[in-house]
Amino acid sequence: MGKQGGTRAQVEFADLTDIAASHGIFNLGVAPASVMERARTALTERKAAGLHSTMQFTYRNPERSTDPRRTLPDAGSVIVAARSYQLPEPESAGSLEMTGSEQGEVLSPLSGRVARYAQVDHYALLIAGLRDIAERLQTAGHRAVVLCDDNAIVDREIAYLGGLGWFGKNANLLVPGAGSYFVLGCVITDAEYPVSTPVADGCGGCVRCFDSCPTGAIIAPGVIDANRCLAWLVQQAGTFPEEFRKALGDRMYGCDDCQEACPPTIRFSSRRPAEVPDDTPVMARVDLREFFTKSDSELLERYGRWYVADREPRWWRRNALIIIGNSATEADHWVPDLLEEYAEGDDPILAEHARWAMKRLVEREIRG
Numbered sequence: 094m095g096k097q098g099g100t101r102a103q104v105e106f107a108d109l110t111d112i113a114a115s116h117g118i119f120n121l122g123v124a125p126a127s128v129m130e131r132a133r134t135a136l137t138e139r140k141a142a143g144l145h146s147t148m149q150f151t152y153r154n155p156e157r158s159t160d161p162r163r164t165l166p167d168a169g170s171v172i173v174a175a176r177s178y179q180l181p182e183p184e185s186a187g188s189l190e191m192t193g194s195e196q197g198e199v200l201s202p203l204s205g206r207v208a209r210y211a212q213v214d215h216y217a218l219l220i221a222g223l224r225d226i227a228e229r230l231q232t233a234g235h236r237a238v239v240l241c242d243d244n245a246i247v248d249r250e251i252a253y254l255g256g257l258g259w260f261g262k263n264a265n266l267l268v269p270g271a272g273s274y275f276v277l278g279c280v281i282t283d284a285e286y287p288v289s290t291p292v293a294d295g296c297g298g299c300v301r302c303f304d305s306c307p308t309g310a311i312i313a314p315g316v317i318d319a320n321r322c323l324a325w326l327v328q329q330a331g332t333f334p335e336e337f338r339k340a341l342g343d344r345m346y347g348c349d350d351c352q353e354a355c356p357p358t359i360r361f362s363s364r365r366p367a368e369v370p371d372d373t374p375v376m377a378r379v380d381l382r383e384f385f386t387k388s389d390s391e392l393l394e395r396y397g398r399w400y401v402a403d404r405e406p407r408w409w410r411r412n413a414l415i416i417i418g419n420s421a422t423e424a425d426h427w428v429p430d431l432l433e434e435y436a437e438g439d440d441p442i443l444a445e446h447a448r449w450a451m452k453r454l455v456e457r458e459i460r461g
C-alpha cells in the first residue's frame with residue numbers, strides 16, 4: 094500500500110512500460126477500476142452449476158474477485174500485464190532439470206511431464222516487475238497494490254478489459270500475434286490512466302481446442318468444466334476420477350493440450366520467448382521416483398510453488414502412481430515393489446491408486 098495523503102505526481106505511462114520491459118514484460122494496458130460484471134455473472138452461474146468442482150480461488154467470493162475497489166477503495170485504474178512463459182522447446186523429451194543455458198542434464202527412464210507455466214516460477218518473474226511498477230507509483234505518492242494469481246481478482250477478465258488480448262474458446266487469454274503462453278497480473282492504483290481498448294475476437298470459426306482436450310472439459314466456447322479438466326484434477330484432493338486416469342498419461346502437473354492445439358499459439362509463441370535468467374532451473378519433466386523417496390517437507394521445498402490442495406504432497410504421490418501405471422516399462426525395476434508397498438500401505442487412497450496402477454501395467458502387458 095502506498096503513502097497516505099501528501100502530494101501526488103503524475104507518473105508517465107511510458108515510465109511504467111520502461112520498467113515493465115526491463116523485467117521482460119512487453120504487454121501493458123489499463124483497465125477501468127470498476128466491477129467486472131461478466132466475470133461476476135460467470136463465477137456465480139458456473140458455481141451454481143457445479144463447474145468449479147471443489148475449487149475456491151476466485152469462486153470463494155465473486156463480489157470481491159470482480160471488484161478492484163474491494164482491494165483498493167479509491168482505485169482509479171488497473172494496470173494489467175502479460176509476461177511470456179514460452180521457453181525454448183526441450184531438445185530431449187526425457188531431460189530433467191534443464192537450465193536456461195544448458196539443456197538435458199539428467200535423464201530418467203520414468204518421469205512426469207510438467208506444463209509450461211509451471212516449469213519455471215514465471216509468476217515470481219512477473220510479480221518482480223509489477224512490484225517495481227507499484228514502487229514507482231508509490232514514490233510519486235500514489236497507492237498501488239500488486240495482484241497476480243491471487244484470489245482477490247479474476248486476472249483474465251481484467252487483462253481482457255485492459256486490452257491485452259481476446260478470450261480464446263479454450264478460455265485462455267490470447268495476446269495478438271503471440272498466443273496464450275502468458276501469465277497475467279496487475280497493479281491496482283489510485284493513479285488514473287486512459288483505459289485501453291479491448292482486443293476483438295481472433296478465434297473466428299476455429300474449434301480445434303474442443304477436440305484436443307483429452308477429457309472433453311471445454312463444454313462451450315470459453316467455458317471449462319473443472320470436474321473434467323486435468324489441470325484441476327492433479328491439484329484436487331482425494332481420489333482421482335477413474336474415468337480420467339488413462340487420459341492423465343504422464344502429466345504430473347498442469348495440461349497444455351488445449352493451447353498446443355491452438356493455431357495462433359502454435360504459430361506465434363516462439364516469437365515471444367520468455368526472458369528467464371540463464372541459471373534458472375527448468376522443470377520440464379520430474380523424476381517420479383523422487384516422490385516416493387523424499388519426505389513431505391523435502392517435496393514441499395522443491396515443488397512447493399505448485400498449488401496442491403492443503404499443501405499435501407500425498408496428492409502428488411497419487412498422481413505419480415497413476416503415471417507409473419500409464420507409462421512404466423520393464424526397465425523400471427523398482428516399480429513392482431513400490432506398487433506392492435503402497436497397495437498394502439495404510440493410506441487407503443494411495444493403496445487404491447497403486448492397485449489401479451498394477452492393473453494398468455497388466456493391461457499394458459508390462460506385467461503378467
Ligand code: B12
Binds near residue numbers: 135246262276315325
Ligand atoms: C481457477 C483457475 C484455474 C482452474 C479453472 C480454469 C478456468 N477456466 O476457470 C484450473 C485449475 C482448471 C486452471 C487451469 C489452467 N490455468 Co488457471 N487459473 C485459475 C485462476 C486462479 C482463476 C480463474 C477464474 O477466476 N476463472 C473463473 C471463470 C469464470 O473464468 P473463465 O473460465 O476465464 O471465464 C471467462 C470466459 O468464459 C469469458 N467469456 C464469457 N463469455 C464468453 C464467450 C466466449 C465465446 C468466450 C471465448 C469467452 C467468454 O468470460 C468469463 C469471465 O471472465 C486464475 C488466476 C486468477 N486469479 O484469475 C488462473 C489462470 C486463469 N490460469 C492460468 C493458466 C496458465 C492455466 C493453465 C494454462 C495451466 C495449465 N497449463 O495447466 C490451465 C488452462 C485451463 C483452461 N483452458 O482454462 C492463467 C491464464 C493465462 C492466460 N493467458 O489466459 C491465469 C490467469 C493465472 C495467471 N495469473 O496467469 N486454472
